[in-house]
Amino acid sequence: MQVENHPGSNILTAEDAIWWSYSTLTTVSYGELYPITTEGRIIAGILMTAGIALFGTFTAFAASWFYQEAKEEEENQNN
Numbered sequence: 001m002q003v004e005n006h007p008g009s010n011i012l013t014a015e016d017a018i019w020w021s022y023s024t025l026t027t028v029s030y031g032e033l034y035p036i037t038t039e040g041r042i043i044a045g046i047l048m049t050a051g052i053a054l055f056g057t058f059t060a061f062a063a064s065w066f067y068q069e070a071k072e073e074e075e076n077q078n079n
Contacts, residue, residue: 003039011035025051 004011011017011033020033024047035044 003043004035004037006037009036009040011040021047024048025054027051027055 004017011020016033020029020035023029023033024044027048035041
């Protein structure tokens with residue numbers, strides 16, 4: 001079932017949908033493509049939440065890695 005089948009939709013092809021999904025998931029979303037149907041907006045909300053969670057998790061991992069290295073270095077200097 002195609003979600004964006006409304007006449008005013010600007011997501012017309014599979015390539016458009018893939019590009020829109022990728023740019024939304026990566027939280028870039030240039031705004032040239034956007035869903036206009038309710039189903040499309042629900043999918044967009046899920047993708048946005050997933051993108052924020054993905055990058056939030058990566059950022060937390062990187063921060064904890066740097067913190068752990070700094071903590072180990074400080075412990076080595078104290079001994």
